[in-house]
Amino acid sequence: MKSADRGILSEHDLKKTSNKMVYGLMVGVIVIMVFSMLYPILMTMFNGLKSNQEVNSFPPHFFPQEWHFGNLKDAMKYMDLPVFLRNTLYIFAGNMLMTLIVLGMSSFSISRMNVPYKSAFYFFFLMTLFIPATSYMVPNFVNLKELGLLNQYAAFWLPAGANTFYFLLLKNFFDGIHPEIFEAARIDGASEPRSFFSIAVPLSVPIFATLAIFIFSTAWNDWYWPSLVMHSEQKYTLATAIYKYVINVKALNTNIKFAILFIVSLPPILVFLVFQKFIMRGVALSAVKG
């Protein structure tokens, strides 16, 4: 009972003045940290609601003196956000489906089916972990070009099935499901595809949710690779479009710039706040790649 309540410090420690001061200092540093995390994010929001003159005034104000909600409308007028949003969601949905089917089936096969030479196949998948992704980024692009996939969504969807990290997460998850369930299904006459789709998949909702969040944030954040693969403006993802039309553009008013930045950070922030538990667990998982 008592031992559960303590951390490194016990109640007794905190009675000493020197410890109290250190503890107070620590709390102070954490408060400063929280402030410096939240200030820039709130600033993005408030700057997007100020007049352009106020954004550029020195020293900067925190709260807008006048609220200009019209900026959000101007931001929507400046660029066709819904089209870029749709492109991003296309990529997300396709990548998710590919991960679920291709990696789900292969990891299930490795984890729960008796395939001969299983460890050889496993090693084949795992080996790609040793190769730093950036080192084959250029040939990867050349390969897509030679396959004629440039400027097509398939250039994202198909390679989404080649993710060793997600493969491992899925395999570790399937390893944790009791094999007896599948034995029982087999005895009852269920075919292997059936025991995958009607037993393994429904049991794997938590891991698929974690993967969905990873895949969503990749689709939402990635700006450079899509700018190489998609060369027609109509197919840019949200992040690419913003990089091209907002970040490096001098002629755009700063307040409108911030309004756009605010609009695109809002969905991931909301997703994070709603799915905190999944995400925090996902982060802990990402430490044990391998």
Add this chain to the structure above:
Amino acid sequence: MNQTASLTEHPERKKLQPYKQNRWKKNFWGYMFLVPALAIFIMFMWVPIFKGLLYSFYHVDFVKGNTFVGFENYARALSDPDVWTAVKNTLYYMSLCLVIGFWVPIAFAIAISELRKFGGVVRVAAYLPFVIPGVVLYGLWRWLYDPVGPINALLGWVGVDQISFLTDTRWSMISLVIMETWQQFGSGMLIYLAAVLSIPRDWYEAAEIDGAGVWARIRYITLPSLRSLIILMLILQIIGTSQGYQSQMALLDGGPNNTTLTYALLMVKYAFTRLDYGTATALGMLMFIVLGGLGIAQFKLSKEDN
């Protein structure tokens, strides 16, 4: 005669056939489940990797076709003074990430584990910057670092001279590292925090009874318990930062005066600005040779961890 022959042959066939069929049936779906992944891994991972090896010896031309040039690409890469600048910059970037960024998540994980209240809120706040997209980060920090932005306002308020964070060659890389640390430390912190919280509380109790002070408890219990995780995170960070190029490209395009030109950024520029894919793949192969060893080290360590 005929009868006996058929009698001896027949049972054998009966025995063999079901066995063969069973074995095929038994493994059929196992293989079928693997086939799509195998095809995709080959097509989009192994083919590019081998093409990378191949094209590093070729002059790549999409229109006229590729021509074999031997070691010319490697020679060009190694004789380019920019490559050596880029290697130096990358090493500088990596060491700055260690000095400025590496210890921050560990320190905060230990501190936050000691909070009696509001631990959840602090965690969410620390992780929040990691959630916002990279492009927002660049837009936001360009403004924060502006000569008339809030950071310079704060410096002016404490009485320090203005700093041109992005355009001053001494500050440009440091500014990028601070920005990235701000964004990324939350995720590292959560990983460490999970490990700190999994240390049995009784150990601290026992140490305290034996007279160990607070620092001694951190020094001899907390940090040793995190040891293997710290090493793993160190390797992961080195692998990650040695390939870094995105914020250098987005904010400064390698400038001012090539001070933020990292190796990966130079490789990308060779490919997509100069359209010299051959030299770019040669640079990629050199990177692979240097970093491959680190990948193996990471794999071994994370296996031990599990």
